[in-house]
Amino acid sequence: MGHYILRRFFTSIAALFIATIAVFMVLRILPGDAVLSILADTPHSVQMREALRNELGLDKPAYVQYLTWLGRIFDGSFGGRSFETGGQIGELIAAQLPVTLLVSGYSIILSCIWALPTGFIAGYKPGKLRDKFLNVFSLIGLSVPNIFAASIVLVGLLKIFRWSPPIIYSTPNENLAEHLYMAIWPVLILSLEYGSHLLRTVRAAVGETLKTQYIRGAKARGINPVSLLLRHAMPPVASITFSVAAAHFSALIGGAIVLEAVFGLPGVGRGLVQAAIARDFPVIQSYSVLLVGAFLLIQMAVDVLQRFLDPRQRTAETVFSR
Amino acid sequence: MSYHCLNKISFRYVKPAFFVLLFLLTTALSSVYPQTPVYGGVLTLANRGDPPAGFDSMRTSSIALHHVGGAIFGPGNLVMRCRENSYDVCPYLATYWTANREFTEWTFAIRTDVYWHDGVKFTAEDVKFWFDLVFFGAEGGGNKRAPAYFSKELGNIEKIELLEHNRIRLVFKQRNPYFPEILANPRFKIAHPKHLMQPAIDEGNVSVSPLDVGLIGVGPFSLSQYRKGSLIRVVRNDSYFEVDDSARQLPYLDRIDYVIMPDPFAMDIAFRTGRLDGGARGQGHYLSAERIEGYQRDLGSDVYFAKTDGGNFRLAFNLLRDGPWQDSRVRRAIALWIDKPAAITSALGGFGWTTPDLGPPDLPVLRYFINWPKFDREPLDTRRDKALALMEEAGYADGFTMDHLVRGLNPVTGEFLKAQLAGLGIDLNLRIVDEGEWNRARVSLDYDSQQGRLTPSPIPEGTLSVYGRYSENPDAYAKHEDAKIDQLYFDLSNATSIEQRIRLWREIEKYLFYDMTYIVPIAESVYVVPYRSYVKGLAVPVEDAHTHTDFATVWLD
Numbered sequence: 001m002g003h004y005i006l007r008r009f010f011t012s013i014a015a016l017f018i019a020t021i022a023v024f025m026v027l028r029i030l031p032g033d034a035v036l037s038i039l040a041d042t043p044h045s046v047q048m049r050e051a052l053r054n055e056l057g058l059d060k061p062a063y064v065q066y067l068t069w070l071g072r073i074f075d076g077s078f079g080g081r082s083f084e085t086g087g088q089i090g091e092l093i094a095a096q097l098p099v100t101l102l103v104s105g106y107s108i109i110l111s112c113i114w115a116l117p118t119g120f121i122a123g124y125k126p127g128k129l130r131d132k133f134l135n136v137f138s139l140i141g142l143s144v145p146n147i148f149a150a151s152i153v154l155v156g157l158l159k160i161f162r163w164s165p166p167i168i169y170s171t172p173n174e175n176l177a178e179h180l181y182m183a184i185w186p187v188l189i190l191s192l193e194y195g196s197h198l199l200r201t202v203r204a205a206v207g208e209t210l211k212t213q214y215i216r217g218a219k220a221r222g223i224n225p226v227s228l229l230l231r232h233a234m235p236p237v238a239s240i241t242f243s244v245a246a247a248h249f250s251a252l253i254g255g256a257i258v259l260e261a262v263f264g265l266p267g268v269g270r271g272l273v274q275a276a277i278a279r280d281f282p283v284i285q286s287y288s289v290l291l292v293g294a295f296l297l298i299q300m301a302v303d304v305l306q307r308f309l310d311p312r313q314r315t316a317e318t319v320f321s322r
Numbered sequence: 323m324s325y326h327c328l329n330k331i332s333f334r335y336v337k338p339a340f341f342v343l344l345f346l347l348t349t350a351l352s353s354v355y356p357q358t359p360v361y362g363g364v365l366t367l368a369n370r371g372d373p374p375a376g377f378d379s380m381r382t383s384s385i386a387l388h389h390v391g392g393a394i395f396g397p398g399n400l401v402m403r404c405r406e407n408s409y410d411v412c413p414y415l416a417t418y419w420t421a422n423r424e425f426t427e428w429t430f431a432i433r434t435d436v437y438w439h440d441g442v443k444f445t446a447e448d449v450k451f452w453f454d455l456v457f458f459g460a461e462g463g464g465n466k467r468a469p470a471y472f473s474k475e476l477g478n479i480e481k482i483e484l485l486e487h488n489r490i491r492l493v494f495k496q497r498n499p500y501f502p503e504i505l506a507n508p509r510f511k512i513a514h515p516k517h518l519m520q521p522a523i524d525e526g527n528v529s530v531s532p533l534d535v536g537l538i539g540v541g542p543f544s545l546s547q548y549r550k551g552s553l554i555r556v557v558r559n560d561s562y563f564e565v566d567d568s569a570r571q572l573p574y575l576d577r578i579d580y581v582i583m584p585d586p587f588a589m590d591i592a593f594r595t596g597r598l599d600g601g602a603r604g605q606g607h608y609l610s611a612e613r614i615e616g617y618q619r620d621l622g623s624d625v626y627f628a629k630t631d632g633g634n635f636r637l638a639f640n641l642l643r644d645g646p647w648q649d650s651r652v653r654r655a656i657a658l659w660i661d662k663p664a665a666i667t668s669a670l671g672g673f674g675w676t677t678p679d680l681g682p683p684d685l686p687v688l689r690y691f692i693n694w695p696k697f698d699r700e701p702l703d704t705r706r707d708k709a710l711a712l713m714e715e716a717g718y719a720d721g722f723t724m725d726h727l728v729r730g731l732n733p734v735t736g737e738f739l740k741a742q743l744a745g746l747g748i749d750l751n752l753r754i755v756d757e758g759e760w761n762r763a764r765v766s767l768d769y770d771s772q773q774g775r776l777t778p779s780p781i782p783e784g785t786l787s788v789y790g791r792y793s794e795n796p797d798a799y800a801k802h803e804d805a806k807i808d809q810l811y812f813d814l815s816n817a818t819s820i821e822q823r824i825r826l827w828r829e830i831e832k833y834l835f836y837d838m839t840y841i842v843p844i845a846e847s848v849y850v851v852p853y854r855s856y857v858k859g860l861a862v863p864v865e866d867a868h869t870h871t872d873f874a875t876v877w878l879d
Contacts, residue, residue, distance in 0.1 A: 086376025266551025
């Protein structure tokens with residue numbers, strides 16, 4: 001297992017390194033110019049533009065720019081300064097990351113609370129009315145775009161209650177009630193989509209698992225249904241669910257990006273969109289490292305957990321190693 | 323009845339009668355005289371986004387900065403646009419100014435009662451430091467800071483001298499007769515305290531921004547809290563120097579909360595549910611007629627709408643790229659063909675003005691230089707017949723295809739033009755781009771036509787940056803290298819009387835919009851910002867939404 005984790009760690013580092021090069025190159029290919037985005041609607045001369053390009057180091061060869069940025073990833077500033085705001089990227093991320101983590105965390109917790117039991121219920125006796133109902137419900141959850149759901153929620157609150165969520169973000173420590181009033185709406189919308197993925201995955205996994213030989217054997221031995229589900233069916237279902245949940249993590253972040261803007265949450269998603277519009281290269285690159293790193297880390301954690309939960313994978317690994 | 327008893331009865335009636343009289347008098351007076359502003363209260367406004375470039379007014383003119391910047395850094399520079407008439411120049415950080423006979427030297431006396439928010443006295447040295455940064459940039463630790471984007475606009479500087487008695491002199495290489503009018507541009511805010519920035523520059527941090535040094539300004543409010551992406555909170559600056567007409571100290575408000583709201587839809591909902599006292603300024607956030615209906619439905623008379631002349635909706639040609647638009651008859655035909663009043667409802671959200679009007683009907687102040695749409699005032703049918711004849715004469719009776727650069731943030735203007743020009747046989751190929759590409763493309767020669775973006779200074783000399791030659795003014799709306807424009811602007815800047823100035827400005831307009839038709843002005847847009855009815859004392863500029871963003875005179879009823 002230790003050897004496996006070490007191997008995964010180094011492949012993740014290599015993937016992260018490749019991702020930084022890819023992001024750097026893609027940003028340079030994209031139409032647009034960071035200097036002109038900064039100057040935006042100002043009547044500037046060509047000399048002024050070039051002087052600013054020089055000041056920001058954008059007149060240097062691409063590889064020098066890349067290495068400079070890479071060096072700044074490790075010097076504590078996490079990529080240097082933002083072209084657009086002039087602020088330290090590390091400080092920017094330190095302020096925005098907790099917001100996104102909280103919203104994503106709440107969404108994952110809420111999704112697990114409602115989607116896992118309902119998935120089990122639906123999968124345990126497929127084809128029943130409740131299964132059909134949950135199927136339709138999850139289909140709606142997957143089909144409704146986040147931005148549309150957000151609009152419906154806001155207009156609904158306005159029309160029915162003459163109320164809208166708070167507009168100034170508070171951390172849980174500052175004002176828990178205001179924090180929850182503000183965060184609950186994007187969390188509900190995100191968990192509707194994310195939970196629907198989980199529900200359908202759990203339903204399918206439970207259905208498949210219950211058809212397997214060893215479950216049928218266990219049933220024949222007269223094991224009670226609760227024990228059957230929790231002790232015998234749960235490990236393979238959990239393994240599949242973890243892998244699907246991790247795969248949809250990027251969709252969760254994508255949804256958060258949209259909803260943070262609508263609900264005024266100062267998170268990573270909103271920061272990333274703003275940076276992309278402004279062609280703020282160092283910020284986009286640093287955010288990309290962060291997101292790719294987080295994604296790789298989660299994938300690695302899920303793979304390790306899967307091996308831990310599912311003995312078949314450990315066996316396969318051992319056989320493969322021999 | 324004894325005298326004592328009579329006195330008792332009369333006193334019993336006199337006392338209430340006195341209060342009734344007092345009440346009636348107060349009511350009568352309050353209807354005659356405006357209400358007295360009251361101190362206190364918190365104003366909550368939406369802001370389009372986080373101010374870019376570290377709040378550096380030398381780097382950006384973004385409204386996201388200047389909507390907030392007025393409160394922190396003040397509404398002006400040494401001079402400002404007057405609150406009662408934004409076309410006049412009033413003193414701000416200077417008490418008076420003089421020029422030599424040739425208008426090459428300008429001397430300003432700096433106020434002695436101004437303090438930075440950290441308590442340090444503001445002096446002529448700070449002004450010199452600011453002008454040095456503007457004109458020459460800075461050097462430190464082997465690094466170079468670029469001059470301010472507007473350095474050329476201020477004139478061709480020779481030297482900046484510190485004089486005794488807290489005065490400063492700017493010496494220009496050429497005549498600069500309208501320097502105070504140019505300097506009154508609210509974009510030129512002093513946000514650069516020498517005592518905080520000089521040490522950073524000396525250490526090599528030449529890009530040091532106002533944000534890096536804690537957003538220390540001299541404006542009516544000082545920064546209390548900045549949470550990127552969420553909130554900018556400013557509180558009353560108790561040592562602010564401006565006073566109102568009754569010699570009461572400004573500002574009236576205790577605090578302003580600027581809530582960062584990039585999404586106009588979220589702003590609408592928040593305003594309509596009472597979470598905001600005022601809307602954001604900026605494209606996309608300005609209200610359309612449709613959105614206003616929702617505001618009025620929910621809030622009725624509890625909301626009012628501040629209107630400011632916005633940018634001009636125009637079609638500008640790239641004369642440095644081959645195509646049928648090289649022929650002036652084709653450009654003239656396009657100008658004649660477009661149904662300009664239709665643009666107001668179809669492309670400008672229902673607010674604007676255009677030909678045949680000479681300006682908005684309720685013009686509050688005299689504006690000598692803003693009445694361009696006086697060309698092509700015949701009925702539309704007559705104009706369109708002429709347009710078709712011109713196209714035939716030019717050999718393009720069957721039309722042609724032309725690229726048109728469109729800003730993704732507001733594609734409706736492009737769609738309007740495409741629909742209009744289809745009738746003339748012109749296939750307008752819309753190239754809708756995002757903000758990043760828009761900022762690059764509009765200063766490039768990659769497209770056949772565009773609308774441009776830059777809002778120039780309202781004084782005519784300030785428009786050179788958008789009407790001048792491309793090689794000198796890359797952000798010019800039309801891309802051309804017509805040297806006659808330079809000559810016309812040179813003459814304008816050397817005009818010695820207002821009559822001469824107006825005549826020359828009319829000549830420039832005619833040359834640009836009629837004789838050569840480099841640009842087709844379509845309609846003047848009007849920006850609409852909502853405020854709650856209890857927000858009083860707002861100085862609403864007639865033109866240019868960057869003006870009067872200090873909110874020093876605002877109070878809550």
